[in-house]
Amino acid sequence: xxxAAMALQVEAVRRSRKQRWRRSLGxxxxxxxxxxxxxxxxxxxxxxxxxxxxxxxxxxSVGRFLxxxxxxxxxxxxxxxxxxxxxCIGTLVGAILCIPVIWMGALNITPSRWIAYPLGRFLMTFxxxxxxxxxxxxxxxxxxxxxxxGILALAMRSIGFIAKITAEAIENVDPKPIEAIRxxxxxGLQVLRYGIMPQxxxxxxxxxxxxxxxxxxxxxxxxLVGAGGLGLTFHRQxxxxxxxxxxxxxxxxxxxxxxxxxxxxxxxxxxx
Amino acid sequence: MPAAATARTWSRYRYPAxxxxxxxxxxxxxxxxxxxxxxxxxxxRLLDLFQRLGTLLADRYYPPDFAFLxxxxxxxxxxxxxxMAYLGALAGILLAIPLAWFASYNMTPxxxxxxxxxxxxxxxxxxVHEMIWTILFxxxxxxxxxxxxxxxxxxxxxxxxxxxxxxxxxxxxxxxxAIRATGANELQVFVYAVLPQVRVAxxxxxxYTWDVAFRAATxxxxxxxxxxxxxxxxxxxxxxxxxxxxxxxxxxxxxLASEIASAWARAAVAKGK
Numbered sequence: 369x370x371x372a373a374m375a376l377q378v379e380a381v382r383r384s385r386k387q388r389w390r391r392s393l394g395x396x397x398x399x400x401x402x403x404x405x406x407x408x409x410x411x412x413x414x415x416x417x418x419x420x421x422x423x424x425x426x427x428x429s430v431g432r433f434l435x436x437x438x439x440x441x442x443x444x445x446x447x448x449x450x451x452x453x454x455x456c457i458g459t460l461v462g463a464i465l466c467i468p469v470i471w472m473g474a475l476n477i478t479p480s481r482w483i484a485y486p487l488g489r490f491l492m493t494f495x496x497x498x499x500x501x502x503x504x505x506x507x508x509x510x511x512x513x514x515x516x517x518g519i520l521a522l523a524m525r526s527i528g529f530i531a532k533i534t535a536e537a538i539e540n541v542d543p544k545p546i547e548a549i550r551x552x553x554x555x556g557l558q559v560l561r562y563g564i565m566p567q568x569x570x571x572x573x574x575x576x577x578x579x580x581x582x583x584x585x586x587x588x589x590x591x592l593v594g595a596g597g598l599g600l601t602f603h604r605q606x607x608x609x610x611x612x613x614x615x616x617x618x619x620x621x622x623x624x625x626x627x628x629x630x631x632x633x634x635x636x637x638x639x640x
Numbered sequence: 641m642p643a644a645a646t647a648r649t650w651s652r653y654r655y656p657a658x659x660x661x662x663x664x665x666x667x668x669x670x671x672x673x674x675x676x677x678x679x680x681x682x683x684x685r686l687l688d689l690f691q692r693l694g695t696l697l698a699d700r701y702y703p704p705d706f707a708f709l710x711x712x713x714x715x716x717x718x719x720x721x722x723x724m725a726y727l728g729a730l731a732g733i734l735l736a737i738p739l740a741w742f743a744s745y746n747m748t749p750x751x752x753x754x755x756x757x758x759x760x761x762x763x764x765x766x767x768v769h770e771m772i773w774t775i776l777f778x779x780x781x782x783x784x785x786x787x788x789x790x791x792x793x794x795x796x797x798x799x800x801x802x803x804x805x806x807x808x809x810x811x812x813x814x815x816x817x818a819i820r821a822t823g824a825n826e827l828q829v830f831v832y833a834v835l836p837q838v839r840v841a842x843x844x845x846x847x848y849t850w851d852v853a854f855r856a857a858t859x860x861x862x863x864x865x866x867x868x869x870x871x872x873x874x875x876x877x878x879x880x881x882x883x884x885x886x887x888x889x890x891x892x893x894x895x896l897a898s899e900i901a902s903a904w905a906r907a908a909v910a911k912g913k
Contacts (some may be wrong), residue, residue: 383717399730403730406723406724408724409723410784410786410789414720414784414785416782418782419782424779426780429779430780449678456672457675460672491765493899494892496899497892497895497899499856499859501771502872502888506878509691510689510696511685511686512685513679514681514682515679516679516682516686517678520689536826584770585767588769589771589772602772606673618678618768618772621767638664
């Protein structure tokens, strides 16, 4: 390569770099401008700084939380258990309910590409796009107060994620075992059982355990809208302005979640 | 040796392992059954669930009061939700970037101090549900969007921090060693060896974080933090069910739209590199 060609190439690289730099500058400028506008709305228009008071006042209200209400602990055992069981059953029901959704929404096993497949995909997104609080509100008004509403809300919220990951795993299976089973005369159900299931089972179990872990967090807030568990205790402590009690409930939630995380780690190791 | 006289039954697990698996399964079943009893689940309520849902939807929630959706105050609250989600996601991601660096076991500058500290921060942000953060901030700072933004920031910090640090833990060590061999310090290694490798994945995660933040932002108002959830809570308490139906429909439509947009943006980023 001659020196002139080399110089030309260097020049071209420099120009393209400059261009890219300018474009990314515009992009980050846009992000920053939007952030400024939003920050203005939040901090200047919406916040009443006079009522918020000085930093000292805020710190004082933070300080009220920094204590533990030991007398509450015996009353926490039952809601903790309830929360944990709600998460378990909710995940289980969700895993069962998502089977037809997976069947419709996986491209290679769907009964019809034009009707069932889009419907399955829609159900997956739909289930995930409704927040668990909204699901809980719907089910509390349908089946009444109590843990059944929480279980159903958790189940509905879990369907989307489990179904999506499983459907993607089914779409990516190795077709050779399926062909082999077809070749020896297996019918559709047998293909499903011996060709597809062994391939996707580890993924499915891992996803269910992951979702179970998240559901413990979610089931801790179901009580806020009347669906049982620790959320109800939390709400009660909050409306009684018993701030140390609130801290105690949060610590018990954390404890439950740590236990869940450790358990899910070992269960995952055991099943996969 | 004679030809196998007895047909051998093959099983995947031999005697002790198979027994343990059976017992574990049995224990899980007993636990689930006991949980139903303990929670006092009225299964008979399930039977008329659909009927009740049907009459509920037909008599009380139908027809949704769509006229309410186009009132200026509700449209304003949608904008509020979008802005809260934007600020929360942005602040959460910006805070998550250094934390993700510290919390990735392979690249952290100090495994003794910063690694566990960053892990702890990310885990505790993730462990507490965003609604509980919202309630806490509302009780400290009062009603309004500020509490919502802070709650969403912590939520996004936990969410993005975990995903970003997992991405860093999966990088190729080659460029890292090359940059380190030139005498670069930890920050330079991060900027020139780690960032270029994770840039695309991090962009995708950031878009996804926005998505999750918006979904949460539509309901944080339920506990007093501004946005559409505020109206949801008000009309739920007033038993103004036709408005509740309209608000829920609008939330679902907006979240679906944002999800589709973000899926498209993520695909574009992954393709464009």
